[in-house]
Amino acid sequence: MLPFKSLIEIDKNNSKPIYLQIVNQFIDLIRQGILKPGTKLPGSRKLSDILGIHRKTVIAAFDELYAQSWLEVIPHRGTFVNQHLPETKTTSLIKGKKPFQIPEKPGYPFDLNTILTTPFTPKNNLLEINEGYPDVRIAPLKELAANYRAALHRKPLNKHLYYLDCRGNEELRIILSDYLNNTRGLSTTSDNILLTNGSIMAIYLAIQSLVKNGDKVIVGETNYRSANIAFQLAGAIIQKVKVDEEGIVVEEIEKICQKHPIRMIYVTPHHHHPTTVTLKAERRMKLLQLAEKYGFIILEDDYDYDFHYDHNPLLPLASADKYGMVIYTGSLCKTIAPAIRVGYMVGPKVIIDEIAMFRRFIDRQGDHMLELAIAQLFKEGIIQRHLKKALKLFHQRRDNFAKLLVEKMGDKVQFKLPEGGMAIWTIFDKAYPLNLLIEKAYHKGLYIPPYRHFSPDEKDLNATRLGFASLNQEEMEQIFEILSSI
16 A cells, blocks of 8 residues: 555645645646556545544545546445546655646747847845836825726726727827827827837837738847847848937938838937937938838837936927828836836827737737826826926936946946936946946846847947936945945
8 A cells, every 4th residue: 555644744734724735635646647547545534544634534635536536436345546547657756755846847849939038137136227217216106006096996897897998098098199299299199099018018019010020120230129029029130220329320221221121110219229319300300201212110119208308308200200100109117117017109090900909819908997097197297297306306316327427437438428318328448348347246236237238249339228217316326336346
C-alpha cells in the first residue's frame, strides 16, 4: 500500500477546509501517475486513522472526488481510482515533494519573440530618474476616486456596466472633443475620437489596422522604441530618417518618397522622443504637403502637448490637416498618472469606426466607469486647474534640474534645455560609458532606465532621457550627489 501518511499532508492552520486539501492532493497524485487508474484505495475508516482526522472528513473528500469522476465506487469491492482515466507517466515519490504546479517551460515548441524582449531591472523602491513621467504626488487622485465612486452609484447603473460603445464613453469623448478643439486647434466631434488604454494602445491599433506586412514606413533615426516595435509586429519595413535640432529632416523623407511608396510616417513633432526637440513650423507645413502629394499617413504622437514652458506650444499637424492624412494620438497618463490608462486617437470617422471594430476583438472597450469619472473632472475644471499647477511646477523643476546638471556634471555632459516635456536629453562624455554608470548608480541606490532604448540599433549614442518632472528639490540633490560620487 502507498504511504498515504507521507503523501497526504494536512495543514490545520490553512484556511482551506481539510477535506479540500485531501481532494487536491489526491488529484495531484493521480495526475502525476502515482495513483494509477484502477488503484484500490483504503476504506474511509482506515484512511482517517492513517491521516489522524475524522472519518466524516475523509468521506466528504471521497464524495467530492467521486462527483468529479476521479474515483469510482464498486459495490462490495471498495473505492478505486477511476479506471477510465488515461494513464500517465509515474513521477518518483519524493518525501516533502511540492504539489503540482505549472512548469516553467511549455511542453511544445515555442520561440521567444525577440522583438518584445526588454531587459528588466527591479527598482526595489530605489531613488529613480525615470524617462519623463509626471509627479503622481500632485495628481488629483482624491477627486478622481470620489468621481469614480459617484459613477458607480449613477442611475440607471445598468446603463454603464454592460458592454458599451467600443469607441469609449460618449460623455468623455464629447468633452475631450471640445477640449482638443479649444487647446489644440482641432476641428472634431465625438465621432472622431476613440478612447484607448493609453497612447501606446492607440499607436498599436492604428498601425495594426492601417499597415500591412511589407509596407514601408518612416521613423526618426532616434525614435520612441514602442512605436518601432509596433511596426515590426505588423511586418512593416522601417526606414530611418535623421533628426536634428529642428526635428525630423523632412527633405530626407521627400527623397525616400520619390523612390518608392511610403505607407506611414510616425512623428512626435511637439517634443521628439527621445531627444525632446520641436519640429519647426516650416517642416510641419512641408510634411503635410508631402503626405497630400504622396498619399502616406502621418501618425502624430502628441504625448505631452500640455507641458510647454518657453512660449505657447505649436499647434499639432492635425490642426492643419485638410485632407484627412493625420491620425492624432495623445494620453491622459501624462496629465494625471501613468497608471491611469486613458489615451485617445483622433481621425476621420470612417477610420475611427474601423479601428474601433478591430479594438473590439482585443479589449472590447475601455473602463467606462473611469472614463465617466475623468469626464466629471473636466466638467468641474479639476483637470484644467491641475494642468496649470503642474505646468508651473514642472517648469521650475526643469530649470532646477538643468542648473544642477551644469553645476555637478557640466564638463561630463552635453544637453540643450528643452522647450517643454518632462525630460532632458543628455549626452554623456564617452569617458563615462552609460552602461557602467547605470550599474554603479544602481548599487548606490539610484535607478536609471536602460539607455540603449534611445539609441539607433547600429550605434551607441551614450545618451539618455533624464526625467525631472517627478523629482522634488531634495530628490534632485540626492541624485546628483550619487552621480557626482560615481
